Amino acid sequence: xxxxxxxxxxxxxxxxxxxxxKCEQNLGHDxxxxxxxxxxxxxxxxxxxxxxxxxxxETVPNRFSPKSPDKxxxxxxxxxxxxxxxxxxxxxxxRNSGTGRDEQFFGPGTRLTVL
Amino acid sequence: xxxxxxxxxxxxxxxxxxxxxxxxxxxxxSDYYLFWYKQPPSRQMxxxxxxxxxxxxxxTENRFSVNFQKAAKSFxxxxxxxxxxxxxxxxxxxLVNYGGSQGNLIFGxxxxxxxxx
Numbered sequence: 725x726x727x728x729x730x731x732x733x734x735x736x737x738x739x740x741x742x743x744x745x746k747c748e749q750n751l752g753h754d755x756x757x758x759x760x761x762x763x764x765x766x767x768x769x770x771x772x773x774x775x776x777x778x779x780x781x782e783t784v785p786n787r788f789s790p791k792s793p794d795k796x797x798x799x800x801x802x803x804x805x806x807x808x809x810x811x812x813x814x815x816x817x818x819r820n821s822g823t824g825r826d827e828q829f830f831g832p833g834t835r836l837t838v839l
Numbered sequence: 840x841x842x843x844x845x846x847x848x849x850x851x852x853x854x855x856x857x858x859x860x861x862x863x864x865x866x867x868x869s870d871y872y873l874f875w876y877k878q879p880p881s882r883q884m885x886x887x888x889x890x891x892x893x894x895x896x897x898x899t900e901n902r903f904s905v906n907f908q909k910a911a912k913s914f915x916x917x918x919x920x921x922x923x924x925x926x927x928x929x930x931x932x933x934l935v936n937y938g939g940s941q942g943n944l945i946f947g948x949x950x951x952x953x954x955x956x
Contacts, residue, residue: 755941765878765928769943780943812882820941825872825891825934828944830884 727751728831730815736837737805745800745834747815754820755779756798757828758790761812773798774820805838812836841866843933845947852921853955859906860916860950862931868892872934874944875905875916879927887929890914918952926954 728749737743749756757780758770772780776792787803802809815831842865852858864873875887890898890907898905902922906915918925928949935942 757943759944765949767930767944767946769945772941772943774941779941814884816884818941825936826941827886827889833882833884835882 728815728817728829730813730831730834732834733832734835734837736839738839739805739807741805742801742803743805743836744802745813745815745836747798747800747831749796749815749817749829749831751817751819751829753817753829754795755818755826756792756795757816757818758798758800759814759816759830761814761833763811767814771798771800802836805836807838810836810838841868841933841935841945843931843945843947845931845950847950848948849951849953851953851955852918852925854921854923856921857917857919858921858952860918860929860931860952862914862916862947864912864914864931864933866912866933868936871936873905873907873914874932874934875903875914876930876932876946877925877927878930878949879924884930888916921954923954923956926952928952 731746755774757772761767771790773792789801791799812833816828818826818828844863871892873890877885888900902919931947932944
């Protein structure tokens, strides 16, 4: 069984469109994350949610809106896509043992290409 | 703010040989976790090894081991008996702790490792 899954794995779209990436984890984890990996392979946190509550919101344009319908899902909606949004987006999840030290498990990534 | 630096954009090793990937970091915390992640061409992020800062003993996982120098803020990864399947991007990462709440990872820019047969 896949622990952290993302759909779709590839997404090609035109500038100006709105798109969503879905993430689901079946590990029973409380915390979920979105990371962005740019064309130079640099990985950076975008958001994290704990039990459906937004915990981390880095400096990300407000065209990006995460939605957590339940603690097993964290979706990423992007409005008015721009060329610079082209990247690989990774979802991850972890327990929240209260130590702040729990391992993060990553999904397979979604490669978004904006034309 | 914490930072992670990987100074080697690319490294190459002969199959069966040993290679060391460098990582330095900056933090004012005394207790923290460090990780090495592997990203093969499939782009899946795979945890290789973790180190807890309060543990003086260097972590080891089969052919992978770290040299953790807390005072120098250095966290290098040694791969012994390199195999073709070790070819990948390797990322050093620091886990931010928000006072017990689960924090995010801060990644270095990565080192691309090639393994020659």
